[in-house]
Amino acid sequence: xxxxxxxxxxxxxxxxxxxxxxxxxxxxxxxxxxxxxxxxxxxxxxxxxxxxxxxxxxxxxxxxxxxxxxxxxxxxxxxxxxxxxxxxxxxxxxxxxxxxxxxxxxxxxxxxxxxxxxxxxxxxxxxxxxxxxxxxxxxxxxxxxxxxxxxxxxxxxxxxxxxxxxxxxxxxxxxxxxxxxxxxxxxxxxxxxxxxxxxxxxxxxxxxxxxxxxxxxxxxxxxxxxxxxxxxxxxxxxxxxxxxxxxxxxxxxxxxxxxxxxxxxxxxxxxxxxxxxxxxxxxxxxxxxxxxxxxx
Amino acid sequence: xxxxxxxxxxxxxxxxxxxxxxxxxxxxxxxxxxxxxxxxxxxxxxxxxxxxxxxxxxxxxxxxxxxxxxxxxxxxxxxxxxxxxxxxxxxxxxxxxxxxxxxxxxxxxxxxxxxxxxxxxxxxxxxxxxxxxxxxxxxx
Numbered sequence: 001x002x003x004x005x006x007x008x009x010x011x012x013x014x015x016x017x018x019x020x021x022x023x024x025x026x027x028x029x030x031x032x033x034x035x036x037x038x039x040x041x042x043x044x045x046x047x048x049x050x051x052x053x054x055x056x057x058x059x060x061x062x063x064x065x066x067x068x069x070x071x072x073x074x075x076x077x078x079x080x081x082x083x084x085x086x087x088x089x090x091x092x093x094x095x096x097x098x099x100x101x102x103x104x105x106x107x108x109x110x111x112x113x114x115x116x117x118x119x120x121x122x123x124x125x126x127x128x129x130x131x132x133x134x135x136x137x138x139x140x141x142x143x144x145x146x147x148x149x150x151x152x153x154x155x156x157x158x159x160x161x162x163x164x165x166x167x168x169x170x171x172x173x174x175x176x177x178x179x180x181x182x183x184x185x186x187x188x189x190x191x192x193x194x195x196x197x198x199x200x201x202x203x204x205x206x207x208x209x210x211x212x213x214x215x216x217x218x219x220x221x222x223x224x225x226x227x228x229x230x231x232x233x234x235x236x237x238x239x240x241x242x243x244x245x246x247x248x249x250x251x252x253x254x255x256x257x258x259x260x261x262x263x264x265x266x267x268x269x270x271x272x273x274x275x276x277x278x279x280x281x282x283x284x285x286x287x288x289x290x291x292x293x294x295x296x
Numbered sequence: 297x298x299x300x301x302x303x304x305x306x307x308x309x310x311x312x313x314x315x316x317x318x319x320x321x322x323x324x325x326x327x328x329x330x331x332x333x334x335x336x337x338x339x340x341x342x343x344x345x346x347x348x349x350x351x352x353x354x355x356x357x358x359x360x361x362x363x364x365x366x367x368x369x370x371x372x373x374x375x376x377x378x379x380x381x382x383x384x385x386x387x388x389x390x391x392x393x394x395x396x397x398x399x400x401x402x403x404x405x406x407x408x409x410x411x412x413x414x415x416x417x418x419x420x421x422x423x424x425x426x427x428x429x430x431x432x433x434x435x436x
Contacts, residue, residue: 017421044311048304048374052339052367059337087415088422118398136394147308147379152390159391218326218340227341228365231376238308262425269432 004281007274011267018263024088025256031143032179032249038144039176039242046239049232053192056228059214063221065229066162067192076113076166078135078157079104080189082173082240083123084248085139090255092174092248093122096184100172103186104132115166117157119150119241135160145241147234154234161190173240174247180254182247187240189233300352301333301370305359307377313349313359320373321348322366331368338368347375 057068081100083093100123104114116132118124121139128134136156138149160166169190174182217224303320305313320331323345329338342364349357364377 013421014425017418017425020418021422038309041310042308044304044314045306045308045376048306049376052365052374052376055337055367055369056339088419124398134398136391137398138394139397151387152392152394155387155391156395213337215337215339218324218329218338224339224341224365228339228376231365231378235308259422259425262429265432266425266428 004274004277007270007277011270011274014263014266014270018260018267021256021259021263025253025260028249028253028256032246032253034143035242035246035249036176039239039246042235042239042242046235049228049235052228053232056215056225062214063225065225067190067229067233070191071167074112074167076115077107078115078117078160078166078169078190080117080119080154080157080169080171080237081123081127082171082237082244083118083120083126084244085121085141086248087122088255089248089252092182092251093120093126095182096172096174096244097123097126099184099186101130103170103172113166115160117153119153119237120244141241143245145238145245147238150234150238150241154237155230158190158230158233171237171240173244174251176243176246176250179250182251187236189236192229192232299333301331301335301373303349303373303375305347305361305375305377307361307364307379309379312361312377313357315351317349317351317373319350322375323347324366329366331373334370335368335373337370338366340366342366342375 079100081096083096087093107114114133115135116127118127118134118137118139120141124134124137124139136153138153141149157169161169168188171187171189173185173187175185177183215221300316300318303313303315303317304311318333322329322331323343325341325343329340342361344362345360347359347361349359351357361375361377362379364375367374367376
């Protein structure tokens with residue numbers, strides 16, 4: 001009966017795994033709702049600051065911010081990779097990292113130097129294994145990302161850009177499409193492209209205000225514009241982070257659901273095998289008894 | 297039009313106020329500013345403090361903001377509220393911290409080992425299940 005005990009143990013262990021995956025599925029489902037809410041709440045800020053930045057680029061400002069100026073030579077590229085802190089969320093991190101890796105190879109082939117900023121520990125682990133040049137990182141953001149923890153890491157990248165250490169900055173993250181679908185995307189962060197700077201009014205095609213006016217600045221144009229631009233880029237990164245978190249939770253929910261289902265199937269199958277072997281053992285025993293009795 | 301303007305107060309984490317407003321007082325960096333409709337375009341930093349909002353046919357409202365930016369257009373006013381306490385030195389310190397953490401993480405990854413180990417075990421169990429499932433499908 002050694003075989004049947006083994007099967008019984010296997011069933012027990014699969015059942016335990018299933019309990020864990022089911023619990024994780026439910027946790028992810030409730031976190032997903034919150035993460036999606038946060039993602040939606042972050043949108044108005046992004047929209048408004050985009051409007052302000054668009055107004056500003058139309059205005060006749062005496063000072064043009066470096067983020068807005070296209071550079072001709074491209075030698076060094078800054079990359080921001082947004083990943084999750086925890087695994088067990090299907091192919092989510094793998095997809096975005098593969099996307100990043102492909103682009104990085106391409107850039108390297110063109111002889112460009114790369115510097116990486118990692119948001120989330122999965123990306124950090126991957127990049128340090130790659131021996132990429134990681135200049136800053138944020139990990140352990142938890143379920144509620146806050147702007148405060150992003151500022152530092154982002155500033156390193158933005159400073160690098162203003163100091164001409166790199167000429168372009170890209171961001172990689174998972175865009176949330178719906179619960180079943182997330183898409184790894186690459187977006188150009190700096191220099192800010194014009195199509196990103198369109199305000200809502202212009203996109204709707206109504207009155208585009210004539211150039212030639214300027215703001216009153218308090219205290220001065222430069223620090224105020226600097227502040228706005230930094231906040232704008234931070235808002236873009238924050239939005240990418242909230243999208244990635246919503247993607248993470250939904251991907252985890254789906255992956256854990258699949259794992260629980262698989263475990264269920266395996267348990268059914270093992271139970272069938274167990275019953276068969278048990279019955280076979282009983283039949284064998286019976287026939288032995290019967291034939292033994294007949295022999296007497 | 298003309299007697300009201302649209303006000304939005306947003307922070308990165310949520311939208312705080314949105315609606316037509318008659319009059320507004322905000323704590324700008326150089327002192328409080330009062331804004332009526334058709335104000336000339338203005339861009340300024342604001343300090344942490346109360347924003348007083350007077351909407352039509354309503355009592356005056358007070359909203360707290362922890363600093364940020366104020367943009368005035370003739371009929372739209374936007375306050376971009378910060379969610380974090382910001383100053384140049386503080387930002388600089390955070391940047392240095394983030395850099396240091398990056399350097400340290402490359403050197404030493406032992407602290408995450410326990411969590412990683414537990415996770416790797418679970419991962420293995422899950423992938424085993426997936427493999428068994430695949431085998432089973434092939435057999436039938």
